[in-house]
Amino acid sequence: MWRRVAKGVAVGAARGLAYYAVFLVLVPRLFGDALGVSIEPPTGLALLTLGVFVGLGIASSSAKPFVSVTLDALTSLLAVYVLVRVWGTEVSADIGYSGAPVEAYLGYAPLPLLVSCLILLYAVVSCFERLTKLEE
Amino acid sequence: MLSVFAGFRYALAVLALLSLALLLLPLLAFAWDALRNPGCLTIRVEGGGRTAEGELRAKVSVSYCSSVPLKDVRVRIGSRTVEFGRIARGVYTQEVTLTLKDLEEGIRELEASIGGLYRMAVRFG
Numbered sequence: 571m572w573r574r575v576a577k578g579v580a581v582g583a584a585r586g587l588a589y590y591a592v593f594l595v596l597v598p599r600l601f602g603d604a605l606g607v608s609i610e611p612p613t614g615l616a617l618l619t620l621g622v623f624v625g626l627g628i629a630s631s632s633a634k635p636f637v638s639v640t641l642d643a644l645t646s647l648l649a650v651y652v653l654v655r656v657w658g659t660e661v662s663a664d665i666g667y668s669g670a671p672v673e674a675y676l677g678y679a680p681l682p683l684l685v686s687c688l689i690l691l692y693a694v695v696s697c698f699e700r701l702t703k704l705e706e
Numbered sequence: 707m708l709s710v711f712a713g714f715r716y717a718l719a720v721l722a723l724l725s726l727a728l729l730l731l732p733l734l735a736f737a738w739d740a741l742r743n744p745g746c747l748t749i750r751v752e753g754g755g756r757t758a759e760g761e762l763r764a765k766v767s768v769s770y771c772s773s774v775p776l777k778d779v780r781v782r783i784g785s786r787t788v789e790f791g792r793i794a795r796g797v798y799t800q801e802v803t804l805t806l807k808d809l810e811e812g813i814r815e816l817e818a819s820i821g822g823l824y825r826m827a828v829r830f831g
Binding site (some may be wrong): 660670671672673674675676677678680681684685688691692695698699702 | 711714715718721722725726729730733823824825826827828829830831
């Protein structure tokens with residue numbers, strides 16, 4: 571019994587950490603490098619997100635299968651929220667040009683929108699796959 | 707049944723790669739062209755006499771070098787907005803009438819949409 575619980579906690583924590591690393595560290599860094607801007611998540615949000623991802627991961631690994639599917643779907647929704655919150659949809663910066671102040675603005679809303687749609691599609695496919703597996 | 711879902715996953719991965727590449731390509735190509743040639747997008751205002759009402763005739767020209775088209779291009783000179791619509795590589799000129807105040811204020815803002823996907827603006831002053 572204890573071994574099963576410990577395994578669930580370890581697997582859940584690892585999954586939560588993996589979600590955190592991908593959505594709050596790796597993807598924003600790659601995206602920031604591609605655009606040449608610095609995207610840093612607020613410290614409070616980073617810690618809260620880490621806690622919630624790990625918590626949902628542990629709960630999902632320890633709960634009964636039907637509850638687990640729901641919790642995994644919640645994790646995907648949180649990933650979408652984090653992505654939109656951290657990436658934002660626009661960036662603006664003051665750049666000096668020949669000594670005069672110049673403000674440059676770039677709106678990149680289609681990118682987070684597309685990635686969010688892909689994450690949600692993947693979550694839907696995963697949920698159906700697990701539900702089908704449960705029925706079999 | 708499960709192989710159907712595996713197929714879905716592969717299809718989704720291919721879709722993700724293709725759509726991300728298609729979406730990022732215009733932005734990266736524009737950034738590449740603009741960084742390689744800092745004068746890629748230039749705006750020029752040339753005076754061309756006065757109208758009967760005392761306003762100034764001017765030619766506003768936009769020259770653009772990138773292969774990625776720009777849509778909804780707008781140049782604001784003082785309080786006057788000049789619309790260029792869609793532009794591709796080349797030089798585009800429009801004749802406008804400006805007040806002396808517009809001319810004194812000069813070019814205030816350039817707005818455009820990179821490939822019709824990414825809104826960008828440069829505001830001066």
